[in-house]
Amino acid sequence: MNFPEAFKTNLSQILGAELPAFLKALESPAPVSVRLNPKKKSELSALKIEGNVSWAKDGHYLQERPFFTEDPAFHAGAYGVQEASSMFLGHVFEKVVDRKRPIKVLDLCASKGVQTTILASLLGENDLLVANEIVKSQLSILKENLLKWGFSNVIVSNQDPETFADLEGFFDVVLVDAPSSGEGLFRTKNAAFSEWSEANVQMHATRQKRLLSAAAMLVAPKGVLIYTTNTYNSTENQENVKWLNRTLDFETMDLEMPTEWAIVKNENCFQFFPHRTKGEGFFIAAMKNLSRDAKFVKGKPDLNRLRREQRAILKDWFRPEVFEELEFLYKNDGNIVAIRTALLADYGSVLRALAKRSSGIEIGIFKGKDFVPSHAFALSDLIAHSIERLEVPAVEAMKFLRKENFEFSTGKDGWLLITYGGNAIGWVKKIGDRINNYLPAEWKIREDLV
Template structure:
């Protein structure tokens, strides 16, 4: 592998010449494939892909695969039963587990969220009274982020499209801000050869400066006694330790030390923790956690400006949700019904008032007259009622459904049916006599050919 000369010098300085050799050799090996299971969607791992799985030490839901399958052709992937995620980055869960009381209702922001790997990880950990905001500044990355969150099924989320500095009115609002900052991508050299060609000393300097700007904005958003989690997929000290030290020198934060078992082979730095591919089974990754010692706090208050759904229509909705009493229902001007957790209406109102470019959260469908048309978000949500009529599909028919092709359903009752694969919801169909309408969103359909 051709590595930039300045990168080689940098890593030899970081590791020493002898250990650098082991590091360089690890970059010649195939990157491991790992998945993280959705703890709220049951999936048997005994026969998953016909492989024996190896556990990721720092995440109970994480598993390595011996071979990389074609995930597009697995209906369980489309159902949100797991996320394909680089193993080292799953360490975020351990850091949060050691830092926050996850039994408490939390307001959490993933500041640089797309495509959603760490966002769905956060969603796995939060309880039903917590709120998750997934923000992404690049507009073209919003659609895949929202799709991944919908698949995961956590209903208490908002997706926003703001530059971090535009969020200043939410000063001190969040109990946790995760900042997985854009970086020079040194940890991706094995997986993405383009990252090597784009790397330079100047790019490291530019990334470090941009990260400081993002961190400065992130720091303002953390509530007193709240936490900021900073991560990159790179190795150099300018983007990692130096930025971590800069944060503690310029804002009211102190580093939080974690308890890391020695056999994980994670390297504790002056500030933060570093993964190296020759030590751990994963890619390059850096993480540091900080606690805010003082500062201003924004209290959640306000009124949601959407129209409340009339009670007679609320009654019609109740059968669609497992715990309808946990939500309040509002109708947007264009007709979409938003289900907002009853205990979080003030928090949502604050966010709706502040975030000009954002989703409205869990949109469960819309009414056409007195008929309710359920959304795909509802189909994949963990909040959906398990008692709705459903039909179990074979893998062949599940893939046909996901390609929006016709599937034969004999003796099916008229009306709405959930399609399922191995007990996992895939989406809605509506049966009208001998006709079946597939309500999978067009943009979600599988486009690749399915082997015979």
């Protein structure tokens, strides 16, 4: 690579004698890594595991990059593709977040939801996760990735961060995975390399201050703000952290880690370099809110509940231990969402504050007295273990995901949950000799099989 001189000068000030090794690492191929979904079964027969990611208990390196679209386990949410360094978020979260009670978490810049799924993996059944992305074109991918992960207590929003004002002090944890100049992605994203300039760095640093300022107001007293970027320079990293601490009464939190991980620690901020660790460039800092009262506006959701006889029909579809904890509410379009009763007040506050959002998990619709389950419900963590399942091999699973005819043997009519590796990939309904595939059209795989 023909690196910009200004970039090399800046990195020489950071790395000193390590600069040649760093530049050489950027010339080498980037490692490929995946992160397993701890709430689903790990069917990884299509992957060639090379080793474990030291700082992520569910992270694994691969020998080569497969064609993930051909692996049904990927579509079932058994794992996600993620750059290894950025998995460090999970380690930081577990070290700095108080889990003695249910918590509310916001991913303010969720993008496609890669980091959001780390948060979903760490949250429990009484925790709430809000995933916000300002770029509307990213929303469908964000929603798809969260549905695959199967965590139910999610609200997805499409708001400018500054429109969250009515949720001041509401969240126990706010993640700002900020858009950056992308220096840490030079060897995986050509655009990051070709578009780099000192002016671009300054532009991103200014935008990041705006994001951090908006995010800080949303953090509850003694809550945590986590800031991450995919870049190396101090302008976007340490300087922004110092600015926030100085301006809004936060302090950077310290945490220990094994020295063999070779992560650079500087003023309680953590930086990954590709010549030291097997991964890309990544920066992270966790900051505690030292002051500020919570001033969020409480609200109540509109409760258009199901009729008693409809709720009775749903009982056999859900895990018994969660069914009694759920409220089932009609949306305006007739779809039904499931929300945990304990979270109704929190949902109400978020829905009151945000205009562009979708809440709860859609479980399906009623057509007369018949319940038609949704694809989101199939992938969720709510579904009863007693629901009739049909395990299929990879070839038949891929035919299902392409909405092609596929072979299986069962004499029973009705709804069947198609699974691969023990994980659900969608619904079919058998009526006599006919099989109806209920995979949504937008989820259909269109690429040709290799």
